[in-house]
Amino acid sequence: MLSNDNDILKAAEDWQKAGRGVALATVVETWGSAPRPTGSNLVINDEGAFLGSVSGGCVEGAVVTEALDVIASGKPKMLEFGVADETAWNVGLSCGGTIRVFVEKVGS
Amino acid sequence: MKTDLLTSLNAERSARRPVIVVTDVGNGEQRLVKADAIKADPLAADLDKHLRMNKSAMIEVDGKKLFLNVYAPTARLIVIGAVHISQALAPLAASLGYEVTVVDPRTAFASPERFPDVPVVAEWPDVALPPLGVDRYTAFVALTHDPKIDDPALLHALSRDCFYIGALGSRKTHGRRLDRLKEQGATDSSLARIHAPIGLAIGAVSPAEIAVSIMAEITARLRLPQEKAA
Numbered sequence: 001m002l003s004n005d006n007d008i009l010k011a012a013e014d015w016q017k018a019g020r021g022v023a024l025a026t027v028v029e030t031w032g033s034a035p036r037p038t039g040s041n042l043v044i045n046d047e048g049a050f051l052g053s054v055s056g057g058c059v060e061g062a063v064v065t066e067a068l069d070v071i072a073s074g075k076p077k078m079l080e081f082g083v084a085d086e087t088a089w090n091v092g093l094s095c096g097g098t099i100r101v102f103v104e105k106v107g108s
Numbered sequence: 109m110k111t112d113l114l115t116s117l118n119a120e121r122s123a124r125r126p127v128i129v130v131t132d133v134g135n136g137e138q139r140l141v142k143a144d145a146i147k148a149d150p151l152a153a154d155l156d157k158h159l160r161m162n163k164s165a166m167i168e169v170d171g172k173k174l175f176l177n178v179y180a181p182t183a184r185l186i187v188i189g190a191v192h193i194s195q196a197l198a199p200l201a202a203s204l205g206y207e208v209t210v211v212d213p214r215t216a217f218a219s220p221e222r223f224p225d226v227p228v229v230a231e232w233p234d235v236a237l238p239p240l241g242v243d244r245y246t247a248f249v250a251l252t253h254d255p256k257i258d259d260p261a262l263l264h265a266l267s268r269d270c271f272y273i274g275a276l277g278s279r280k281t282h283g284r285r286l287d288r289l290k291e292q293g294a295t296d297s298s299l300a301r302i303h304a305p306i307g308l309a310i311g312a313v314s315p316a317e318i319a320v321s322i323m324a325e326i327t328a329r330l331r332l333p334q335e336k337a338a
Contacts, residue, residue, distance in 0.1 A: 009114065009117060009118055009121070010118055012114060013111075013114050013115060013118050016111055016114070017111075024109055026131075026175070026177060028131075028133060028164075028166055028175045029166050037164070038163070038164040038165055038166075039163075039164025039177045039178060039179075075136075076133075076136040078133060102131065102133050102175065104109055104131075104136055104138075105109075106109050106111065106114060107109075107110065107111045107114075
């Protein structure tokens, strides 16, 4: 494994202690075929660096963009991705599933 | 997530203690529940079930949507005896997600050629086991048939909180083993923790089938509520 969940959450702690803005994204619900199970984490810092995954790489870009908003505002967000989503042609799950991702600021 | 919550979460995880983070996704409120606090928690039944199944999920309580993120340590399997059954057991357990370690002081058995994909410790149990940190999330099996190796290993396992202990051998062999372990100070109640004959009774004959029966019993012990897994 490139990075296990332990490394991911440790990175979140280290980034935050180093004074970076940090957000934590977590898969909280899945329907149908989903690439990563509920509980999977992605951490993002205010430079756009990230570790972990919430999908097989399909929606990470969009989650990182939203995470930067969350770091700025401090308010958590619930994101949903799936083939029925209007943005599906841009950032959807090719596997046909739907996932909900909760994004929160670390240190809020 | 508050900084102190994240710090405690990481501390518990690196100590291999299970924790659950409960998040109210409506307002972002969050709390961390440590394993020993589950029983007294208002959500005890849900927390216990999700921890046992190692499954993070959304639940609804009083109209609130709560996300339970379960952080359980990776289960380990310690195999005493680099024997034929272990050669089938180690890869099977690894495919089920266990971190496997094989211990056998007999270097002819404990060779990397026989166990290409798992760590093999060619030491006696008294040297090999203390650094392995046998804990609640460890399953422990003794498969050598040699009391000089199995007995001290089992005594070590009994002194720890591992969720499963199994020992290979017929009822008669196990009876003699219990007598020996009692002489060395083990109590009846602790000896009752040893599953022997090892494995679920599925009529296993070959080493691979015995490995399946062992992993089936370990899985039941890990996943079923305690009273059903006994």
